[in-house]
Amino acid sequence: xxxxxxSHTAGAVKVGYxxxxxxxxxxxxxxxxxxxxxxxxxxxxxxxxxxxxxLLGFKPDDERIRDSLNxxxxxxxxxxxxxxxLRNVHPNTAKLDLYxxxxxxxxxxxSVGGSQIxxxxxxxxxxxxxxxxxxxxxxxxxxPGEIGIITSILGSYKLNIARMIVFRNKKGEVGSAxxxxxxxxxxxxxxxxxxxxxxxxxxxxxxx
Amino acid sequence: xxYNKIEHLINEAQKNNVKISEIVIKAEIEETEFKRxxxxxxxxxNLEVMKDSIKEGINKNIKSASGLTGGDAVKLRDFDxxxxxxxxxxxxxxxxxxxEVNACMGKVVAGPxxxxxxxxxxxxxxxxxxxxxxxxxxxxALFTAGGLGEVVAKKAxxxxxAGGCQAECGVGSAMAAGAAVELLGGxxxxxxxxxxxxxxxxxxxVCDPVAGLVEVPCVKRNGFAASHALTAVNMSMxxxxxxxxxxxxxxxxxxxxxxxxxxxxxxxxxxxATTKTGKKIAEDLKDF
Numbered sequence: 001x002x003x004x005x006x007s008h009t010a011g012a013v014k015v016g017y018x019x020x021x022x023x024x025x026x027x028x029x030x031x032x033x034x035x036x037x038x039x040x041x042x043x044x045x046x047x048x049x050x051x052x053x054x055l056l057g058f059k060p061d062d063e064r065i066r067d068s069l070n071x072x073x074x075x076x077x078x079x080x081x082x083x084x085x086l087r088n089v090h091p092n093t094a095k096l097d098l099y100x101x102x103x104x105x106x107x108x109x110x111s112v113g114g115s116q117i118x119x120x121x122x123x124x125x126x127x128x129x130x131x132x133x134x135x136x137x138x139x140x141x142x143x144p145g146e147i148g149i150i151t152s153i154l155g156s157y158k159l160n161i162a163r164m165i166v167f168r169n170k171k172g173e174v175g176s177a178x179x180x181x182x183x184x185x186x187x188x189x190x191x192x193x194x195x196x197x198x199x200x201x202x203x204x205x206x207x208x
Numbered sequence: 209x210x211y212n213k214i215e216h217l218i219n220e221a222q223k224n225n226v227k228i229s230e231i232v233i234k235a236e237i238e239e240t241e242f243k244r245x246x247x248x249x250x251x252x253x254n255l256e257v258m259k260d261s262i263k264e265g266i267n268k269n270i271k272s273a274s275g276l277t278g279g280d281a282v283k284l285r286d287f288d289x290x291x292x293x294x295x296x297x298x299x300x301x302x303x304x305x306x307x308e309v310n311a312c313m314g315k316v317v318a319g320p321x322x323x324x325x326x327x328x329x330x331x332x333x334x335x336x337x338x339x340x341x342x343x344x345x346x347x348x349a350l351f352t353a354g355g356l357g358e359v360v361a362k363k364a365x366x367x368x369x370a371g372g373c374q375a376e377c378g379v380g381s382a383m384a385a386g387a388a389v390e391l392l393g394g395x396x397x398x399x400x401x402x403x404x405x406x407x408x409x410x411x412x413x414v415c416d417p418v419a420g421l422v423e424v425p426c427v428k429r430n431g432f433a434a435s436h437a438l439t440a441v442n443m444s445m446x447x448x449x450x451x452x453x454x455x456x457x458x459x460x461x462x463x464x465x466x467x468x469x470x471x472x473x474x475x476x477x478x479x480x481a482t483t484k485t486g487k488k489i490a491e492d493l494k495d496f
Binding site: 114 | 241310311316322361371417423475
């Protein structure tokens, strides 16, 4: 990894990288809110460059992280930093408000030490994953049997679920499922899921 | 197999009459489903990064962007009147070297964290150099270091922001000590004792970096924590046991971390960071 801090640099790169993967489209602007120890010490640790490096698709051992703020400017990605107080979160936490052509997304991630991280929120969905396993994030209609359909599809392709977290804000509306798998998922399986009528969105996050 | 305690690692190694590294490698194979040689090669890459970071820090007179650290590894390398023997001089020099490279945003292997990245390579590679130990054996010892750190990550924390520096340099020193004991032919029990002895005696260490930089006191602290690890290695190899078992030391570390004021957990709101000099440095670097 590129120094100086595994939590404030490498972990921050991972948070940015996962956020970029979840957002999927080209990022035009990012409002980056830093909380706690991130807010207090981001300059010294290069947390700002690390988060932006991740958003640009750099991994923690990429030496371009040092220049990521300039590279973002060159690529026309507008970046703004804010020092914010977030509630009930780990001291090393960042909230990323990402803007694309026609969409906006908010992702909150924490760096919990030794470069391990946790994505805890995507928009209004409470999630919990660390990107260390192949992970699917699926938005689906909240109705009986829907989770069964998703897991059956995965099972039919011999994909074993290691861990699954489901969440919804309101009954009968949109359900969110985080599914961590033992094996990588190919594009075909993702398109099979994506083509289901009651599945609204599928994001796949490959481990580092 | 899954291990959640140092005790599991020791028992499993004793039961199978193998080293702790073997148990860690097996668990890694199970977890990742990679072949053994793939996992070994991945660790070899880490070892190469460690060696490169030592070279970079020892051979070049580097300076961090803030100007606060750098160049000390070279000073110690060239110091002719070192008291304590060649190996100790090497250990402290290498620890400073890696840590200085880290402060310059160079490439290092987090062990367990970047702020504590100098300790494990300094101790293991100095011992390997002294006793002409092959890379393959150092790689195995790195798995032991990793396994020990993994237990702390599962049971407690490795973040200075959550547990203070005891969770970073303390754990780094303990990982290094345990791994070095294995490298020197110590038993799994002695690995556990070295780990416990090193961590026990850095409990309570706070994380109070000046101006929020991983430089003061972090860089030099890597040198101290590495020589501290050597003390634990010597005690354990001479069959001095830790009265408190390693897993209980980890529990104590977490408890102490929870009791520690937030101002002393990587917020730069207390301790060295808010001394007269610390504050002045922060003020001078404000627009840095």
